[in-house]
Amino acid sequence: MLKNKSVSILTLSTLIMLTACGSSPTNGAESTNGGSASGGGKIIVKYWTANGGKIEEAKQNLVKKFNESQNRIEVQQANQGNYDDLHAKVQAAFAAGNAPSVFDLEISSTGIFSRSGMLTDLTPLAQRDDAQIDLKDFNPGLMGNAYVDGKLYGIPFMRSTPIFYKNVTMLKEAGLDPASCKTSTELEQYGQVLKSKGKTPMTMAVGVWEYEALVAQSGGKVISDDGKKATFNSPEGVAPVEFWKKMYDEGVIKFVVGKTAGADAEKDWSNQISAFKIGSTAGVSASLEVAKGNNFEMQTDFMPANKSYGVPTGGCHLAITSKLSEQEKEATWEFVKFMTSKENTIYQHKYVGYLPNRLSALQSDELQNYYKEFPQYKVASDQLKYAVLRPNANAYPEISKTILDAMTNAILEKNVKPQDAMNEAAEKANKLLSKQ
Structure with a gap:
């Protein structure tokens, strides 16, 4: 997870110039970035992840669960190493026009990724689907780095202290x-x-x-x-x-x-x-x-x-890249809502140890009973009352x-x-x- 990994400013500056000089979005089913919808079949959502071990196992299990839960969207997951590796590969793929639809964005890099135009502003989607996403249910101590310049760019996923x-x-x-x-x-x-x-x-x-x-x-x-x-x-x-x-x-x-x-x-x-x-x-x-x-x-x-x-705090948001087609963006948003639901928050918390991001998860009978047996998991949530924002400067x-x-x-x-x-x-x- 785990600690913050850096994104080279020089690399991002080069990326922005490449993107500005790049070709316009292609016509047809395939978008400039993110994935494709093939011939009336499933919408493909590319999901790039960081870290390995039990962390990656938990993500693989959740992706499998999502794919089996419906027949419209297929999430294709690919691990890209640590956060440094992942961020560099997302930059390069974005410039080349084949970035993932969604990826694990380490929170301290939210500022530079969002201000470079690489991320979708999630504010209107979250407002529209407030009953489902329910931002108020996320622990306030985890939301600060999700916003940049007043706009929402990440949904807390595997978060830590x-x-x-x-x-x-x-x-x-x-x-x-x-x-x-x-x-x-x-x-x-x-x-x-x-x-x-x-x-x-x-x-x-x-x-x-x-x-x-x-x-x-x-x-x-x-x-x-x-x-x-x-x-x-x-x-x-x-x-x-x-x-x-x-x-x-x-x-x-x-x-x-x-x-x-x-x-x-x-x-x-x-x-x-x-x-x-x-x-x-x-x-x-x-x-x-x-x-x-x-x-x-x-x-x-x-x-x-x-x-x-x-x-x-540390860990990652799920961030959606920009330049997706409307169909791909909506499909990716469905995946993000699924991955950050109360049920799946509880799952990944127990499987790995990452924070239960949602208050409803933290307060659930399932976790309260779990903490009686394994109090080691609860410490990080209790410590959040003393949490501070990580710097978000580019x-x-x-x-x-x-x-x-x-x-x-x-x-x-x-x-x-x-x-x-x-x-x-x-x-x-x-x-x-x-x-x-």
Whole structure:
């Protein structure tokens, strides 16, 4: 899922020029983008997805269910890798005139995709079908990034927050109370105890998503509200980097880097080398399976607080591309409504761990009874009361790379001061923001 993946501004700029210079829509059954209606047969809807494992399995199961539920529309699903891969392929396909009808759009890229003209404004469709789609039923904490400039461009689908995973067995063996460790101060204290007993308290990759949570907990913002200025070099933005550097120097947090960083951190957790991990709620189901298979008990909790709790949301919307024929757009909209229904929200939540986006799903007897047996699934929904929007500036996907590089350098290099690293990154970010 899972974390936000960036979209290159240069790539999108090139895409927009290609699209502007491209050919006009073709006549006949096939549209410029999205799919086709062949000879009076079924309307074909191309659906491109990101991520694999249980996440992809859940989508495949839902697509199969939709296709079997009616005989007018056939959804053809194709996995395109991670969010970076998917977004790049959608850009290229859009320019070439054969984009998918619908795809998993990671929420932090909604701004640049919508403003480039690649997405259908869903506002009129949602207003027309209010009785079916019922936007008021979606958790308010998940709707902010669905809107850009007052228009609706995505329907929450597999949405997530980072949460705190605890190996209860390791904590008990170390004489620590698994129910505690609610603050960053307690995390450091627990870490020192675990370290003294020869354990690795936590392994994690340096991540912008997790960083956004710590900035919110400090009362700060990564980008100004108007999207015109980088603010992550403020005291509130630098504090998380200083904290992580301190934890790294003390041996409380083991940071891993490189393309396999996420997998390496997960391996430490699975093998009970580390007692804690910060991960997406999309990993709850898989983590419970790992815990059961490796004979340890697992709990989930809110991200440890600083001045307060705070957490960004993540995951994807279902977004419909523009330039579809009216017939294809309506068919794709039917699919989107199906995938985001109460029933299917409950299904994907239990199958994977992604948030139950709909309030009616969260409040259902089915889930309330499920949480009594598996309370680990409920934590992310409870934490949403502290959710903050992810920056929606066009340049943010590129800026997030700059932040990531600066943090990694500041944390791992002894002589690099976090303030200096973040100041330099902010200068680069402001240049990108000025070009929007």
